[in-house]
Each structure stands twice: as structure tokens, then as C-alpha cells.
Amino acid sequence: MPATLTGCGIPTTPPRLFSSFHQCCAAARSAEVTELRVCVNRSCGKQGSRETLEVLSSIAPHGVSIASCGCLGRCGAGPNLVVLPGGGIVSHCSTPARASRLLADICGDEFDPWRNLEVLSLRKKGEVELEKGNASEALALLNQAIELNPSGGLQFIYKARSAAKLGMGDNDGALEDAKEVCKIAPYFPQAYICQGDALLAMGDLNAAEKAYATALDIDPSIRRSKSFKARVAKLREKLLVANA
Numbered sequence: 001m002p003a004t005l006t007g008c009g010i011p012t013t014p015p016r017l018f019s020s021f022h023q024c025c026a027a028a029r030s031a032e033v034t035e036l037r038v039c040v041n042r043s044c045g046k047q048g049s050r051e052t053l054e055v056l057s058s059i060a061p062h063g064v065s066i067a068s069c070g071c072l073g074r075c076g077a078g079p080n081l082v083v084l085p086g087g088g089i090v091s092h093c094s095t096p097a098r099a100s101r102l103l104a105d106i107c108g109d110e111f112d113p114w115r116n117l118e119v120l121s122l123r124k125k126g127e128v129e130l131e132k133g134n135a136s137e138a139l140a141l142l143n144q145a146i147e148l149n150p151s152g153g154l155q156f157i158y159k160a161r162s163a164a165k166l167g168m169g170d171n172d173g174a175l176e177d178a179k180e181v182c183k184i185a186p187y188f189p190q191a192y193i194c195q196g197d198a199l200l201a202m203g204d205l206n207a208a209e210k211a212y213a214t215a216l217d218i219d220p221s222i223r224r225s226k227s228f229k230a231r232v233a234k235l236r237e238k239l240l241v242a243n244a
Helices: 021-029 042-046 049-059 096-107 113-131 135-147 154-167 171-184 189-202 205-218 220-224 226-243
Strands: 003-005 010-012 035-039 065-069 081-084 088-090
Touching: 035 049, 042 049, 049 065, 049 081, 049 096, 049 113, 096 113, 113 135, 113 154, 135 154, 154 171, 154 189, 171 189, 189 205, 189 226, 205 220, 205 226, 220 226
Parallel strands: 035 065
Antiparallel strands: 003 010, 035 081, 081 088
């Protein structure tokens, strides 16, 4: 019976344990890599695996799927991740630079690790400005991120830019960016929430309701979100006024 990576349900033959990061990258180049799974169990979690998961998810190009998983063994040498197919395990993947370098070695010359990390930094700064209510500053940073032509994560950048444009009263621009998110990541619930927000601001209540419903269909758990509840309450209030 083949071995199974604990918590992942992935049969291996058996998993190859690499002594170094670069050795695993070399093996990955010879395989058709489709997925990286990052252990988020207790030991790896304490060593920063959730941050590694976030970085990989933010910059991975189309065709490389990123997911979390349970224990991969080698506790204490984490954060650990497994490269699929093939089952190669990478240990000590604890920094954004190391995570991006792994993607570069897997994807080839078209993936520039430093440019993609710069894009991620700009996006994060833009999101901070957005949280502060500085929509124009956020927009400038997010425009810079898009101009750098990142390999992946565009759905997150356009999502944030949609919110920035909405905050500046550019409802049409916000809707355009939200639609772009839907094209890039059609199963990303936040794409339809952005679309709903723009449509609500434009007064297209029925379309906004449909967009929020689509987000809910994709991820029913957002029903419990305070921000989603607030959106629905605002929509219902406007519908009552419109139907009065």
C-alpha cells in the first residue's frame, strides 16, 4: 500500500525528502508541477508557514495551485511544503525570498521572483493606505503594481484597486476592475462582492443582489461575515426605499 502524506491524502511512492532547497527545485524542473501544498500544522505554523502560504498564494502564476495541508513530517525543519506531482518535500521555506525562488525554479525564466515580490509589497502598501481611507494613495500604489506586469495574484490587486476607485467615487472604474477580477478568478467570491459594491453604488440594486448571491453560492461561509451582513443590510434598505 502506498504511503500517504498525513492530513493531505496524497499517495506517494514514497515521498522524496530533499536535503536542500535547491536540490528539490532541480527535481521540480523535471516534472509537470501543478500544486504546492504548505503544511500549516502546529510546528510549521509556529515557524511561519501561514505567511509562506500567503506569499505563494499572492504571487503564484496561472497553472500553479497553492493550498494548505496537514503534517508532512520533518517537524522542526519547517515550514515544509510538498511539490506535486512527485511528492518532493521542501523544508525551511520560511522567507518570501525563498518561496519566490522556488516558484522561479519551477516556472522558469518567465517568473521573476524579485519583480513579483516588489508587486506584492506595493499591493500590501496599497491595502494599508486603503484601510486608512487614503484611496488616492492606494490607487497610485496599485497602479504601480499592475504596471510591473506580475506573473500572478492580479485578482488581489484589481480587487483592491476596485475598492480604491469606489472610495474615490469612480463607480464605473470600480465595476470595470471588479469584472476584471471575475475574468481572472471566476471562483473568487471577493470578485463578486466587489462587483456588488460597485453596482450598489451605481444604484443597480437587482444586479448588486445577484452579484452578492453569486459570492454566497461560491462560499456560503461569508454569510457569517460582519462586512457581508452589512452589505446585505444596506442593499435591503435601498430595495425597500426603491419599492416603497
